[in-house]
Amino acid sequence: MKLKLLLGFFLTGYLFTYSQFDTDAIHLNITHIPNSNLKNADARADLTEVDFQSFTPTIRIGKNTKLNSIINYRLYDYNFDSLNPESDNYPDNLHHFKYTLLVRQKINERWNAYIAPRLNIRTDFKSNFTYRDLFPALTAMFVKDVVRNPHYKYGIGINFNNNNGKFRVLPTAYFQYQKDNMKISAFIPSKASITFANEKYAYGFGYHSESNITHLNLSDDPAVNPNNITYLRNMNVFVYPSYSRNLGSNIWVTLNAGITILRLYEQYNSNFDDISDYYNDSFKPNAYFSIGFSYKVDDNKK
Numbered sequence: 001m002k003l004k005l006l007l008g009f010f011l012t013g014y015l016f017t018y019s020q021f022d023t024d025a026i027h028l029n030i031t032h033i034p035n036s037n038l039k040n041a042d043a044r045a046d047l048t049e050v051d052f053q054s055f056t057p058t059i060r061i062g063k064n065t066k067l068n069s070i071i072n073y074r075l076y077d078y079n080f081d082s083l084n085p086e087s088d089n090y091p092d093n094l095h096h097f098k099y100t101l102l103v104r105q106k107i108n109e110r111w112n113a114y115i116a117p118r119l120n121i122r123t124d125f126k127s128n129f130t131y132r133d134l135f136p137a138l139t140a141m142f143v144k145d146v147v148r149n150p151h152y153k154y155g156i157g158i159n160f161n162n163n164n165g166k167f168r169v170l171p172t173a174y175f176q177y178q179k180d181n182m183k184i185s186a187f188i189p190s191k192a193s194i195t196f197a198n199e200k201y202a203y204g205f206g207y208h209s210e211s212n213i214t215h216l217n218l219s220d221d222p223a224v225n226p227n228n229i230t231y232l233r234n235m236n237v238f239v240y241p242s243y244s245r246n247l248g249s250n251i252w253v254t255l256n257a258g259i260t261i262l263r264l265y266e267q268y269n270s271n272f273d274d275i276s277d278y279y280n281d282s283f284k285p286n287a288y289f290s291i292g293f294s295y296k297v298d299d300n301k302k
Contacts, residue, residue: 024262025055029292033236034079036283043082043090045283049290050075061078063106070100076234082169091232094214109144114141114157120212127217132230135213137161144175151179163213163233195242202244209262211235214285216267228269254292261285 031049039042051074059067076094098120105113120135141157155174160167173188186192193206214232219225240258247253263283266274274280 023055023297024053024294025297026053027292027294028052029254029290031256031288031290033263033286033288036260036263036286038265038281040281041082043080045078045080045090046077046079047079050077058151065106066104068104070098070102072096072098072100074098079193091126091214091216093124094212094232095121095123095125095235096212098216098281107298110144110147112143112145114143114155115139122212122214124214124216130215132215135162139172141172141174150175163211193242197244200246201240207237207239209235209237211264227267229267230270231268231272233264233266233268235262236260238260240288250296252296254294254295255290256292257287257289259285259287 010249025176029049029051031047033047035044035046051072053070053072056069056071061067074096076096078090078092080092082090098118100116100118103113104117105115107113116139118137118139120137121129121133122135123133125127138160139157141155143153143155146152146154153174153176157172157174158272159170159172161170162168172190173186175184175186175188177184181198181261182194182196184194189209191206191208193204193208195202195204195206197203212234214234216230216232218229220228222228237260238256238258239261240256242254242256244252244254260283265282266280268274
């Protein structure tokens with residue numbers, strides 16, 4: 001099914017001019033990957049992603065605690081082209097909702113704690129809502145400001161999720177170097193970038209990855225769904241140069257164009273067991289492009 005959208009949004013807030021290094025209070029990104037072939041199956045598809053996120057104003061509790069809510073919606077719109085009847089089990093639209101409560105706690109002059117519990121709802125909306133659509137997660141990280149060199153920050157942490165039907169603990173790390181008009185940042189393993197920016201424009205290079213499990217509401221009839229397909233795991237890894245421009249009033253437009261070096265497309269049964277090579281597949285690498293609009297606020301005021 002082709003995506004047909006009428007997109008509108010209103011951006012309001014502060015009346016200052018900030019650099020590209022500041023935080024997106026609101027962003028809307030649209031990414032398109034042209035037709036790509038699956039490696040094991042006789043099928044191909046293009047993909048359009050729509051990603052909207054809102055970062056709410058900060059609530060301060062005392063002198064050392066800050067709270068923010070982050071609300072995110074992402075649509076994956078696949079358009080499959082195949083004469084093989086097996087492709088009927090390939091979902092067209094995946095809907096992902098995520099709510100994050102970000103807690104920032106100052107421990108001392110050097111250390112800050114970041115705790116972010118998340119509730120994910122991932123479904124194809126083809127049936128009623130069930131517990132299988134829920135995917136809770138939690139990230140906890142300690143970040144240190146380097147006193148001798150204030151341009152550096154680094155941190156370590158852990159991430160909990162139940163993406164495979166049971167809770168897993170994964171290590172994560174953070175690094176940032178910012179000086180004058182250059183910023184290098186990495187949140188390992190999900191993304192890293194280098195950016196050069198001023199108040200009018202920014203350019204750079206980076207990568208980021210997306211990995212999600214989505215509940216599919218397919219038929220329980222063995223004749224229609226003989227492998228009891230219940231979940232889909234999709235993973236995309238993007239490598240890209242980027243260019244951003246300040247349109248005025250803190251509204252930025254960002255253009256990315258690069259390649260997808262990894263695109264997993266794996267289907268599982270209700271026990272998260274592998275089904276077959278046909279269903280545990282991946283798309284071949286392909287070019288992609290994206291455009292995004294964002295409204296930015298000063299990092300020191302959030």
